[in-house]
Amino acid sequence: MPKDQETHDFIVRYRNQFYPNKDLWIGLNDIKTEGNFVWEDGTPLGNLNRWLPGQPNNVDNMQHCGVLTRENNTGGYPNQWRDDDCSEARGVIVICEKDILFCEEETLLTDAGQILFPRTEGGTFSYSKQLCQSTSGSGRPLVTRFCRLTTSGVAVWNSPVSLTCGINLQNLSQTTNVTEETALTVATKLQLITLQAETLSTDDIIITSQLLQEITNVSATKQIGESILTVADNTMKVNETVLLKSHIKDRAPARVLQALEMFADRVDLSTDRFTSKRQDVALQAADVSVQEFDQGQGLALFLNENGSSSLSEGRLFSFTKEDEREGFLQTADIDVSISLPANLSNVLPLDNTTDVRVSYILYNDDSLFVQPSQDAVRTRIISGRIAGMQVKNLPEPVVITFAPRKEVSDEEGKVVRCVFWDFDAEAGQGTWSSDGCMSQGKANGRYTCTCNHLTNFAVLFDVHGSGFGEHERPLEAITYVGSIVSIIALVLTLLSFIITRKQRQSARGPHARNQRLVLINLCVALLAILITFLAGIDQTASPVGCTAVAALLHYFLLAALMWMAVEAVMIFLAAVMVFGHYVSESFVYKAAVVAWGFPLLAILSTVGPSSFYEYKMSKYCWLAHLPMSYAFLLPAGLILMFNMIVFSIVMYKLAKREKVQKTLTGTKEEDVDKQWILGQLRRAFSIMSLFGLTWVFGFFVISGGQPAFAYLFCTFNTLQGLFVFIFHCVLREDMRKWLKSFDCKGKNENNCVVDESKSSSAAAELMQFKRVHPGNSPDGSFEELAE
Known part of the structure; x- marks a missing residue:
């Protein structure tokens, strides 16, 4: 965040270069608590004060967002801040991301001995450099520790959690009762055991999914969420066949998905937002007022400029319909986005006095959406949820855009379907369905889909290219x-x-x-x-x-x-x-x-x-x-x-x-x-x-x-x-005679006399031929050539 004059000046230079004649939203709001302005990530404003005189003044109790005034401000106060109505249109939003904070390297004496924890980014886990040497847990970190960010913007180490090297998932599930008090320890141990994804078996994935659901049922703190997200990320790296077997046996991958959704609905937000990213899965949950919700909420993923496909290196940005109208979604490096329609309070049973929990989950691939098929998901998967509600049959659609993860050939692109994951379809096995979703075509390298409900969305491509298109139905008939x-x-x-x-x-x-x-x-x-x-x-x-x-x-x-x-x-x-x-x-x-x-x-x-x-x-x-x-x-x-x-x-x-x-x-x-x-x-x-x-x-x-x-x-x-x-x-002549015999029954025999002349003549010729070439049956009689 712009905690000092230097950062503030950088924003001003950026605005003057690209948007010289615009007032800019700068990521400030006091929506949660009147007069207490915070940044979009929930962190406090800090000591830098560049408010215009008399600002913020909250005219008509409607001004809850911060604006940076333009260079040529007619009031004589350029490059200052003022509050304004959040529904006002602005050309661009400037979101100042918080500084990356670290927990410094530390050596700690634990039950497992002297453990070294390397320098670790705030909000993530650190794993000890000392590893298990036993056969069953070889290569697994001995201890893990969470680097926590405090509300005052400081990174501090949490207490370490150690793991017995010989323990496996079956031991963990049998010896531990998941309660509110033990949930964090179980989640952390589960995270440690699943780090070695290549060693996990079908039963391991089933136990993992069951433990995740038990954990989210009893507790949903942010730290537990970090562990859950890591476990889900580890699970996505498991062998495809193992995931398929676990799906068939107990729908385990689907249980992992549902555990993530349950956590997003229940996570305790001390600030108004929770955001966490891993290599293959990312989650954001936010509480917004009904007024803010009616502006039309959305989330976009910006890829890292270095070309990395890891979600952890991408950037997640929330936006509204107004931003969309201003061309926000036309930005070239947006990989995937989801935009909810505005004024949803008119069609959903919302309480105007209570905030709305909106959450989004992104998946790098379809590993947990188990359905090996002729069609393939060539995009990331994004889901949108409103806690406690089934959102369907919307009068205005949800808009989702996708950039293909891999190059799609012309043949593969012939059959493109906008789909969502239906958990209840196929007798509870789940499958991709296109009900309620429509493709709006491809523009600027991205596919656009519209759906009349909220769930997990993706784009399916026919990677084997049947190429029959309109011929499919006639061929089936x-x-x-x-x-x-x-x-x-x-x-x-x-x-x-x-x-x-x-x-x-x-x-x-x-x-x-x-x-x-x-x-x-x-x-x-x-x-x-x-x-x-x-x-x-x-x-x-x-x-x-x-x-x-x-x-x-x-x-x-x-x-x-x-x-x-x-x-x-x-x-x-x-x-x-x-x-x-x-x-x-x-x-x-x-x-x-x-x-x-x-x-x-x-x-x-x-x-x-x-x-x-x-x-x-x-x-x-x-x-x-x-x-x-x-x-x-x-x-x-x-x-x-x-x-x-x-x-x-x-x-x-x-x-x-x-x-x-x-x-x-x-x-x-x-x-x-x-x-x-x-x-x-x-x-x-x-x-x-x-x-x-x-x-x-x-x-x-x-x-x-x-x-x-x-x-x-x-x-x-x-x-x-x-x-x-x-x-x-x-x-066949003999079959025709047999069928004719049914017609002759009960009729005059003179009308049913069969002309034998042709067959007799043919028999005579064949008998003459037989004398040259003796017959092949034991009694010397001739057999018909083809039965």
Whole structure:
């Protein structure tokens, strides 16, 4: 603060250089106690007296703020102070920050021995240079001590708090009863234990969150607040997986957030403001009068000029709507700000005789907002609160501005959402929600959001850039409709296989039986995929259940691909080796072990105890990017490649066989060409659908392809069950005959005579071909090429 003439002169020179013709607010007010002017940080005015004659005079009992008069003051008293109405507009506010005070280095004899405390800034903790040497607490400071700032502006040491080196969080929680008398000691010990964030386990984070809530329930002194803020800062540095596990098990990170909010609501303010900053979290709480509150309160974070991302090196400034209108928020180095609407007393149940507790909390990242997802928070997070009130459905919005912490590419910036953290969403797990919030676009490198309520705010970016934008809803509709159609088609296919199994088995022999079993298994796998998808793809409320859904989808997709590979082998044997090779009945059972077993091994290798919580994304119940790459896309690609090779061999052999048939039967060339083309088309579409060719489109989609590939993938993949029904039921001659038999029941038999001429002619040709190439079944009978 300008405690002397030199500091006062500096302010005057600053004003004359940048705002020569303006009167300036200089950060003085006597709002708390009439006539007792103090600085914005609550410290007293000091001995320097530069008031104008007769000032302060508090005209109409409305002048509670201090103003520095301009150089060319017409009254003949330049560069003096006077009081004025706080609602008057000024071009700029000058806030004089207090001097940084220190507790000097000191050596103290404690229970832990002779301890050296280094020179420490006022309002912060000092840790002894002597460290624990025991195994369990190795590297942890032996003692901590708080450097306290007194109301008279002096920094003094508090009593030291020592910690038994072997103690851990479980011991602390079991041996200490948190009361108003013990709260400070517990908070300080908790702060010491959590310093080594990399050593904290899931249970440690759970205990930490519980102790924080117990502490804030019984006491909320400023010194306790310093410890709580340090513990929260330590917790934000814990491993992501540990935080995720603690969130799933006990919502521990959310409890830490709520403990901070509870402290902000309850902190005992001897002056009108509490401000504390750490590297990753900062908190400010203030009591303001209703009149001051109605001016529209706000808070802004100015980054340090050295480019540091630490909140502790940034500057927090309170402002009003008037400052905002004067262009305060256009300052280039504002990183994040929140502005409450004016005249909130008209919509909130406020007591005009009681001050309003307004608090703000800033977080450097989203570590405590646990929700690993496809979207990422690329801004700091800021919250605004009014103690004891749920502020929502405001007629005028809260305005929040954010500067991205990292460079945002054009692709990432396509999908930007203004969001808030909803603690009650997802069955109490919490999630980012955009309800009541709108994006106002980007200007001067900052994103502006408006919301009709108060809570924790941030901006979400789609860092993986799906890039489909307006195509998302049509793609979703295609997926769901196609899935339902395929489910119906697969059920009909299974029913037809089951009902006709005896007739078909006796007519076709062992090879047909094997092929029927392969198709049944494929249908079961496809049906399981579709049902699991529809029932669970967006059920993210239960993380464990969502992971189970992702695992089931993973398993059945691989199983379906494996059965497609088995089908490929069956078609290869039928089309290429059918006339010289017999496929045993045990083939399907051996294939089943591989087809159902391999996917299980792939999942077990991915969802281990250490990687369980990294297996899925939380936006949908599907694989996260890393396991999707090596545990799904890689094996799917290999299977697809195998199927394509088989497909090519079959096509080649079928073409060659048509030429042989032409030579043996003497069919006219035009007829053979037509039959050959139609047959190839039928087989090509059948094999392509069964072999999962649609996953080619899937690869292009995942690689960031055009929306056209997404439409093709969604359409063909979800309708795969329908393709199975068409190619194995609708287009099969024996199935058509079986379906026609239902229509013939009860009708005149003459109307239901089946023309056998074509089939007899074809049988004769094939028997002639059989004489050249002996049959493959035990009894020498010919089996149909494709079941």
